[in-house]
Amino acid sequence: MAVKDKIVYQIYPKSFQDSNHDGWGDIRGVISRLDYLQELGINYIWFNPMVVSPQRDNGYDVADYRSFDPRYGTMEDFEELVSEAKKRGIDIMFDMVFNHTSTEHEWFKRALAGEEKYKNYYIWKKGKGPGVPPNNWQSKFAGSAWEYVEKFDEWYLHLFDVTQADLDWTNPEVRKECADIVNYWRSKGVHGFRFDVINLISKRSYEDDPNNYDGRQFYTDGPKEHEYLKELNLNSFGQDEEHLTVGEMSSTTIENCVQYAGKDCSELDMVFSFHHLKVDYKNQMKWELQPMDFMALKRLLSTWQVKMQEADAWNALFWNCHDQPRSISRFGNDKEYHKESGKMLAAALHMMRGTPYVYQGEEFGMTNACFTDISQYVDVESTNIYDVLLKQGKTKEEVLHILQERSRDNARTPMQWDDSENGGFSDVKPWLQSADSYKKINVANALKDPDSIFYFYQKLIKMRKEMPVVQEGLFIPLLEDHEKVFAYERKLNDESLICINNFFSEETEISLPLQDYEIILSNYQESALSDNMKLRPYETIIACRKQN
Ligand code: TEU
Numbered sequence: 001m002a003v004k005d006k007i008v009y010q011i012y013p014k015s016f017q018d019s020n021h022d023g024w025g026d027i028r029g030v031i032s033r034l035d036y037l038q039e040l041g042i043n044y045i046w047f048n049p050m051v052v053s054p055q056r057d058n059g060y061d062v063a064d065y066r067s068f069d070p071r072y073g074t075m076e077d078f079e080e081l082v083s084e085a086k087k088r089g090i091d092i093m094f095d096m097v098f099n100h101t102s103t104e105h106e107w108f109k110r111a112l113a114g115e116e117k118y119k120n121y122y123i124w125k126k127g128k129g130p131g132v133p134p135n136n137w138q139s140k141f142a143g144s145a146w147e148y149v150e151k152f153d154e155w156y157l158h159l160f161d162v163t164q165a166d167l168d169w170t171n172p173e174v175r176k177e178c179a180d181i182v183n184y185w186r187s188k189g190v191h192g193f194r195f196d197v198i199n200l201i202s203k204r205s206y207e208d209d210p211n212n213y214d215g216r217q218f219y220t221d222g223p224k225e226h227e228y229l230k231e232l233n234l235n236s237f238g239q240d241e242e243h244l245t246v247g248e249m250s251s252t253t254i255e256n257c258v259q260y261a262g263k264d265c266s267e268l269d270m271v272f273s274f275h276h277l278k279v280d281y282k283n284q285m286k287w288e289l290q291p292m293d294f295m296a297l298k299r300l301l302s303t304w305q306v307k308m309q310e311a312d313a314w315n316a317l318f319w320n321c322h323d324q325p326r327s328i329s330r331f332g333n334d335k336e337y338h339k340e341s342g343k344m345l346a347a348a349l350h351m352m353r354g355t356p357y358v359y360q361g362e363e364f365g366m367t368n369a370c371f372t373d374i375s376q377y378v379d380v381e382s383t384n385i386y387d388v389l390l391k392q393g394k395t396k397e398e399v400l401h402i403l404q405e406r407s408r409d410n411a412r413t414p415m416q417w418d419d420s421e422n423g424g425f426s427d428v429k430p431w432l433q434s435a436d437s438y439k440k441i442n443v444a445n446a447l448k449d450p451d452s453i454f455y456f457y458q459k460l461i462k463m464r465k466e467m468p469v470v471q472e473g474l475f476i477p478l479l480e481d482h483e484k485v486f487a488y489e490r491k492l493n494d495e496s497l498i499c500i501n502n503f504f505s506e507e508t509e510i511s512l513p514l515q516d517y518e519i520i521l522s523n524y525q526e527s528a529l530s531d532n533m534k535l536r537p538y539e540t541i542i543a544c545r546k547q548n
Contacts, residue, residue, distance in 0.1 A: 003244055003269050003314065003355055004471040007461050008093060008192070009042040010359045012322045013050050013072060014058060015414045018426035025414075025425070027073035031081050036443065038088040040363060040454070041461040044192050044244065045085065046093035048322055054104050056163045057141075057380055058322075058412075059095075060196060061102035065181045075188075082189040093192025093244065094185050098178045099200050100164040108165050112149065121177075123157040123168045124149075125206060136208045137215030142384040145215065159200060159219065161380055169201040169228055179235035186236070191243050193236075195268070198247040199225055199256070221249075221256045229260065229267035246316050246355075248272045254304065258311035270314040270355055276300040277324055287385060287402055292331055294503055298486050302477040305353055305488075309475055315354030319345055320362045325410040329368040332538065333505050338365055338441075340538035342453040343523040344501050347540040348486055350460040351499040353475045360415055363457040364446035368410040369435045372400065378432050382407040418444040459521055463542075469495040484508040485535065496545040502535040509534055517543040 017029030027050070037045065049059035050072040059069070068074060082092060101108055110118035125134035125146070133146035133155050139162070146155040147162050157166040167174050182193060202222030209215040229247070237243050247260055247268045254273075261271045279297045282288035308315050319327035328334045332341025342365035350356050360366075371377060374386050382403055389399045404410075409432060416438035417424030423438030446454035464470045473490030478498070485508060487500040498517060502508055514529040521542040529543060 002241070005465050006043040006244070006355055007041065007464060008044040008046050008246075008316075008355060008357045009037055009040065010046045010048075010321060010357055012048050012360055012412055014048075014431060015412055015425065016360060017415060017417070018428075018430070021426065021428050022071065023426050023428045023430045024071050026071065027068070027077040027081050031077075031084050034084055034088055034090065037090060039458070040358075041458055041465070042090065042358065044091045044093050046192065046194050046246075046357070047095065049095045049097060054102055054163065056102070057161050058378075060097050061100075061104070061161065061164050062097050063102045063104040064106070066184055078188065086189075091192055091244075092190045093194055093246075094190045095194045095196055096178070096182060097196040098167065098181075099197045100158065100160060100166045103163045103165050112151070114151075117173070119152075120171050121167055121174050122165050123203070124152065124154040125157070126153070127155055135206055135215065136212060137218075138213070140214065141381045142388050157203075159197075159214075166203075167201070169203075169224070175228065175231060176235070179232055182232070182236035186240075186243070193243065193245045195245065195247045197250050198229070198268075199249045199252050199260070201225065201228055216251055220251050221253060225256070226259055226267060233265075233267055245269045246272060250274065254307045257304075258308060258313040261308070261313045261315070263312040270316045272316045272318065272321075273304065276304070277319075280330065286406060287389060289402060289405055294486075295483065297331075297503075298477075298480070301352070301486065302475075302480070302488070305475040306477070309353055315352075316357055317349050317352050317354040318357040318359070319349055320359035320411060321357070322359070322411050323408050325406060326366055326368045327362065328365050329410070330405075331503065334365070334367040337505055337538045338367075339451070339453055340523050340536075341505075343456045344503070344538040344540040346453070346457055346460055347499060347521065347523070347542055348501040348503075350457075350464065351470060351490060351497065351542060352488070353473070353490070356460075356464070358457065359411065363454050364416075364443060365441055365453045366413075366416055367435060367437045367441060368404065369407070369413045369433075370404060370437075371407075371409070371433070372404075374400065374403075376433050377403065377407060377409050379408045379412070382409055414438075416442040418442050456521075456523065463521070467497070468492055469497050469544075473497065478512060479510060482508075482510065485510055487512070494545075498541075498543045500535065500539075500541045500543075502537065502539045505537045507534050507536055514543065516545050518546050519543050 013025045016025040017033050019028040052064035052067050052069050053059045053061050107118045107121050133144050137145040139145045141161050148155050158164050199221050200219050202224040203219045204222045245268045249271045257271045260267050280292045282290040327345050328342045332345050413435040414425035414430045419439045422430050423434045446452040469490050469492040473492040476489040478487040479485050484504045490497045511532045523540050
């Protein structure tokens with residue numbers, strides 16, 4: 001598969017680089033930073049949606065799939081971006097939000113106006129009685145997943161915000177529209193596609209959730225999911241080999257993912273799954289904190305590696321994205337061991353089997369936002385849940401603490417380019433406040449320091465491009481019972497690479513037969529291998545078997 005040597009970099013365009021002084025990132029801003037991305041060595045840029053949207057959910061509420069929101073720029077700007085990126089060996093990946101549209105989309109407006117054709121694009125049901133929704137499903141952003149429309153005496157489904165109405169994928173016209181949109185962007189030079197919550201499109205039935213939960217068992221990995229993906233793939237790409245697809249899979253299973261991202265790529269090239277990013281959710285609840293369950297993290301990472309490999313299916317590898325708190329603040333130590341833990345997390349991820357995704361700022365250790373007041377948050381999920389948790393009886397301090405750990409805005413603060421005002425992102429007030437850490441943690445400092453996290457990422461990326469064992473090697477878990485260390489081997493013919501990672505700020509001991517190995521990358525100046533050795537705080541070691 002052509003994807004095995006690729007690395008994808010995710011840009012949250014609203015927060016990457018403002019070029020026209022409106023506090024909002026834009027396409028020309030990205031163009032001005034392409035050299036930086038080339039230096040890092042990435043192959044693809046995945047952009048979060050830049051199309052017309054009321055921005056209730058920062059672009060995941062699409063009002064027009066084919067035109068840029070003018071705040072990002074014009075089609076001409078985009079054409080320039082495509083050609084400038086191409087010169088630097090970089091391809092573009094777009095985000096296709098096909099589970100729902102904004103209620104500002106023309107289709108929804110025409111549905112509301114009573115046009116039958118467009119009404120059938122969405123999911124409408126009768127209520128159980130006056131003022132009672134069709135079932136008890138909860139929106140992912142709090143409250144009922146149904147909204148009443150008096151005119152029809154019916155409710156429409158919105159698994160996310162009330163302004164994000166779910167599309168009805170049983171309607172072939174909807175499926176055709178989506179394939180046409182992919183084709184439109186292909187004609188504009190986009191070769192990569194990330195499909196947003198794509199495993200929620202096939203609804204199983206509309207029963208009450210017996211567990212009084214959000215209803216996910218009735219719409220996740222639904223009965224026609226694989227069929228729809230195969231059809232979308234065929235109608236979007238046909239025999240064209242030049243594309244790369246990834247599906248965002250919410251609460252999915254390995255059994256489904258081996259099919260979604262199987263070797264024949266008849267559905268997708270790879271999948272994002274999130275189980276490893278719930279190991280600090282108490283009882284699987286996002287808003288209940290607990291320290292990371294490290295053994296669960298190891299087990300999940302290894303299981304997904306091994307099971308996907310057994311089926312010859314392909315994983316997307318990631319710690320960060322625009323929906324997750326910063327990994328260095330979450331699984332590392334963003335204070336005493338900022339550099340060490342940032343590098344360790346990078347190595348642990350990049351040496352695994354799959355395609356690594358780097359989220360803007362991760363490559364030099366951007367940290368959580370550390371907001372202290374609800375007025376600093378913009379994210380719809382965060383502001384909704386703030387009210388819900390207060391109503392449940394939590395104190396303001398408790399809720400703010402939860403948001404400091406869990407809010408999606410932790411990932412969305414402006415990119416930290418230098419120590420000037422707003423981190424060099426914009427010379428006017430940004431749409432979302434910068435994290436204070438920009439004065440120290442920024443690109444300019446990272447590029448000046450040969451020992452920075454940035455250059456460590458650069459080396460990891462180069463290794464993937466140059467080393468078949470990193471691209472193709474078999475993943476074999478090591479030290480499975482060790483309570484502090486995540487370690488594994490990659491094996492290809494007689495080549496062997498070992499990656500050893502201490503996930504804690506204490507020293508720990510390991511014993512592994514390492515006499516035939518030599519270190520090729522680590523995060524401490526002097527590291528030596530022995531069969532019984534001590535690992536320092538957050539130490540990572542990548543070693544290869546010596547060639548005779
Ligand atoms: O996210 C879907 C998703 O399941 C999340 O990670 C989401 O943030 C979480 O459920 C909230 O608790 C995708 C996008 O990545 C996200 O930004 C959008 O808000 C969402 O879909 C709706 O389009």
